Structure formats: structure tokens, C-alpha cells
Amino acid sequence: MKFLDVPELEDINERLNCLDLGDRILNARLEAYTCRPYKEDKKLLSEISRKYNDDGVGRGQCNSPLGSMKLPSTRKLFSQLISVMNQSFIDYDFRDASPDNFKPVSLSEASRAINMHVLDPVEKEVPGLKASFWHTVDEFMDLNAADVYRYESNLDLDVFTKGKLFSCNFFFINRKKSRLVFFAAGAVSSLHSAASELQTPIASMMDMEDGACCEEGGSDDDSCQVLSSSWMGSVTLVADSNTKPARPS
Numbered sequence: 363m364k365f366l367d368v369p370e371l372e373d374i375n376e377r378l379n380c381l382d383l384g385d386r387i388l389n390a391r392l393e394a395y396t397c398r399p400y401k402e403d404k405k406l407l408s409e410i411s412r413k414y415n416d417d418g419v420g421r422g423q424c425n426s427p428l429g430s431m432k433l434p435s436t437r438k439l440f441s442q443l444i445s446v447m448n449q450s451f452i453d454y455d456f457r458d459a460s461p462d463n464f465k466p467v468s469l470s471e472a473s474r475a476i477n478m479h480v481l482d483p484v485e486k487e488v489p490g491l492k493a494s495f496w497h498t499v500d501e502f503m504d505l506n507a508a509d510v511y512r513y514e515s516n517l518d519l520d521v522f523t524k525g526k527l528f529s530c531n532f533f534f535i536n537r538k539k540s541r542l543v544f545f546a547a548g549a550v551s552s553l554h555s556a557a558s559e560l561q562t563p564i565a566s567m568m569d570m571e572d573g574a575c576c577e578e579g580g581s582d583d584d585s586c587q588v589l590s591s592s593w594m595g596s597v598t599l600v601a602d603s604n605t606k607p608a609r610p611s
Contacts, residue, residue, distance in 0.1 A: 363403055363445040363542070366394040370498045371543075377488050378480070382552070386527055390480050390547030394502065395446055397540040406457065407441040426461035428511075440464065443511060443533055446544050464533075465512050472510045472532045479528050480547045499534070503543050508534045526550055 371392045378390040399407070414424060414431040429436040443464050447456040473496070481492040499505060513531035529548035535541075 363395045363442060363449065364398060364400060365449060366396055366541075368394045368502060370502065374491070374495055374498055377491055378484065378547075381484060381487060383483055383487065383549075385552055386549040387552060388480065388484065388547070388549040390545070392499065393446075393450055393544045393546075395449070395542045395544065397442060397535070397537070397542055403441065403445050406445055407438060409457070410437050410441050410444075427465040428461050431461060436461075442535075442542065443513070446533065446542060447513065447531075450544055450546065463514055465514060467510050467512045467532075469505055469508070469510050472512065472534075475530055476532065476545065476547070479530060479549070499543060503534050503536050503541060504539065505534065507538060508536045510534055 371394055375391045378388075378392075381388045410431075411434070414437060424431040426436070426440075428439055431437060431440070440461050444456050444459060447459070448454070477492065481495055485492045496505075511533040513533070515529070527549045530546075532545045534543040534545070
């Protein structure tokens with residue numbers, strides 16, 4: 363999976379970056395990837411295949427919302443979703459995530475959630491963004507031909523953890539185009555902390571590929587990691603981001 367620089371998506375991202383909506387601070391982003399496997403993807407798929415080909419893995423552990431983990435196609439899909447999460451949130455390692463954390467959803471279900479939690483509230487501040495968002499994604503992906511999946515962390519039931527109001531993570535995959543678009547969004551209550559202590563960690567959590575955690579005058583690294591953890595759930599924090607492979611070039 364290789365990150366794709368798509369100027370049209372970046373334009374959308376600029377308008378969704380750390381928005382103060384009064385009662386909440388919202389941050390969201392779109393990322394595009396090619397589905398072509400690279401060295402790290404092949405290594406990850408091999409690890410997953412070994413795990414689920416093991417005779418010691420019970421039948422219940424092989425059944426998942428993605429399908430049977432005994433099937434090569436399901437293992438490939440799972441590895442693609444994990445690869446995207448690892449590249450998008452580079453301070454975290456999702457290799458130990460469960461297939462149960464990923465669920466297929468309909469396009470209408472995903473669009474309703476994105477509209478309700480993100481685009482409708484933002485439309486009041488940035489008129490025209492909603493139409494631009496869906497037009498841009500559809501032009502790049504052909505949404506009617508895409509499969510859609512949702513990532514659910516183990517902490518989604520505890521929606522008020524660390525002031526979190528919501529988070530959502532959707533994958534749109536068009537296999538004919540060999541493209542994937544990842545949409546991640548979240549909001550925390552403005553009342554959870556003073557704005558000067560809160561906005562920088564959110565922005566940095568959603569922009570980890572730039573290697574920045576806190577801007578000058580913002581909170582320290584621990585604050586960033588705590589807030590990120592409340593969004594992402596039970597994943598492994600990478601102690602040294604330099605030890606984790608960068609996006610394939």
C-alpha cells in the first residue's frame with residue numbers, strides 16, 4: 363500500500379483541519395493509497411497468513427466480519443486495512459488488531475455517519491464543503507463501485523473517554539481502480555480542556571505523518587499520546603517512531 367499525493371484531497375483536508383465548532387474541536391482527513399503491495403505489505407500478509415493457517419487457531423477465531431480468515435482473499439483484505447492504519451497513525455502499531463475491529467458497511471451507512479458527525483456541522487462554517495467532499499471522493503474512487511469498511515476500536519462504547527465525543531474511520535476500496543481512500547475523523551469536547559491545551563494534540567494526532575506531535579507552546583508528548591489513545595483504542599504505542607518503517611516510496 364503506497365500513500366498517494368492527491369491535491370484535490372489535500373484541499374479538502376486543509377478545510378477540515380482542527381476546526382473549532384464552538385462546543386467541540388473537530389479534525390478530519392482523507393488519505394489515498396494504491397492497493398499495490400510493497401515489501402512491508404507482503405511481510406505483514408505473511409505474518410497474518412501464518413497466524414491463521416496455524417492448526418491451533420480455533421474455528422471461532424477464524425470467522426470474522428470480513429469473512430473467514432482461512433481464505434487468502436480475507437487475509438489480504440485484513441492486511442491492507444492494517445497497513446493503511448499503520449501508515450496513517452505512524453506512532454501506533456495495529457498488527458495485533460483483531461479482524462473483528464473491521465466491519466463491512468454500506469455506502470449509505472458510511473455517508474450518513476460522515477454527514478451527521480462531520481460534514482453537516484462543518485457546512486455551517488465552510489459552506490459548500492459537503493458537496494465538494496463527496497464530488498472529489500467520487501471522482502477519484504467511483505464510490506458506487508467501492509466496498510466500504512469501518513474500523514471500530516475497543517473503546518468505542520466509552521465515548522466520553524478523555525473528552526472524546528466521537529471518532530470514525532472508514533475505508534473505501536475500489537478494486538478495479540486498485541485504490542483505497544481512508545477517512546478518519548474525531549471530535550473532543552471544548553469543555554474537556556482549555557483550547558490552548560487541547561487543539562495542538564488533536565491536530566498532531568491526525569497529522570502524524572509529518573512527524574510533529576506538539577507545536578511550540580502546546581502540550582507535551584504524553585498529552586498527545588493520551589488523547590490519541592482515547593481515539594484509537596487498544597493498539598500498541600511505538601516507543602520510537604524511527605523504528606517503524608516509513609511509507610513506501
